[in-house]
Amino acid sequence: MPTRLKDLAKETGYSVSTISRALLGYKDVNAETRRRIVKAAQKHDYYPYQSARQLRAGKTYIIGFLIPTYGLRFSDPFFIELLTGIGDGAAAKNYDVLVGTSPEGEGELEAYKRIVAGGRVDGVVITRTKEDDKRVDYLLKVHTPFVLLGRVFNKPNVPYIDIDSKNGIKLLTEHLLKLGHRKIGFITSPEELVFSRYRNEGYREALKKYGIKYDASIVKIGDLTQETGRKLATELFRQKNRPSAVVCANDLTALGVYSAAHQVGLEIGSDISISGYDGISLAENAHPPLTTIQVPIYEVGIKLFNMLYKLLNNEPLENKQILLPPQPIYRNSTGPPRKADGH
Secondary structure, three states: OOOOHHHHHHHHOOOHHHHHHHHOOOOOOOHHHHHHHHHHHHHOOOOOOHHHHHHHHOOOOEEEEEEEEEOOEOOOHHHHHHHHHHHHHHHHOOOEEEEEEEEOOHHHHHHHHHHHHOOOOOEEEEEOOEOOOHHHHHHHHOOOOEEEEOOOOOOOOOOEEEEOHHHHHHHHHHHHHHHOOOOEEEEEOOOOEHHHHHHHHHHHHHHHHOOOOOOHHHEEEOOOOHHHHHHHHHHHHOOOOOOOEEEEOOHHHHHHHHHHHHHOOOOEOOOEEEEOOEOOHHHHOOOOOOEEEEOOHHHHHHHHHHHHHHHHOOOOOOOOEEEEOOOEEOOOOOOOOOOOOOO
């Protein structure tokens, strides 16, 4: 039989009213009394009704996290690891996470409006920020707290955590150039994503540094999925003077390039060099292991929640905007080209 308030009252000697107020966080219960009551409640796996807690505080104690999707399937392990960090951070503060998906296009903003205007969440974590991000505009308009994974333009005061992806892609491209590659393809991401601009700049700057002319014919725009990575790499490999290396906007795209390389009989790391970005576990376990930028995904998830928690509770943010340095990991998917001319 489940433990009831009167059972806790009998065990602790406090009144039902005192126990209820202690568990719901009322400040008129002293710290020692609260400690004893909480200890007894934990002993019996008793939790106060969430609805009572919400009603008292005028909060849901829930944050929203909508995972972007492309096509009919969700398949990016990056977001699973990020969600784990957000969820663990939330659980440590007695918050829950409302998880959903948001399709690209017109339905994306509507997905956010449903959970915010419907009063289902107190705040939101947003990923894959866009150059003209209607989600950010909407949340600012309705005064809903949020944090971003990624920067936005023309909004200098919004809170975010980001990786310096410009220098990340620059480091990876320079790594290939130092190995001797001179024709390096690039499978980038949708142009409306903010990090696309930074990563494209990093690619171009590395080429310029080594005196290599930018070649639009070996730059492809993908959607960050494995299947599109495979298709676009196949197009690159069919070129008469194909690239000897391919830089990819994320690890999933790079794993798609792996598939294309296997299909045409190219040995990864010698016939073709491939780099990714994110550092998902699949990259480390690929054959051969993938050269990439290691993003501390889980830790970033925890930090994002902690930033949002402070905003929700009117606590000051010491660092409102955090830009993390890239951490390159050079593995066996990249090596010198077979010939000095790079192919």
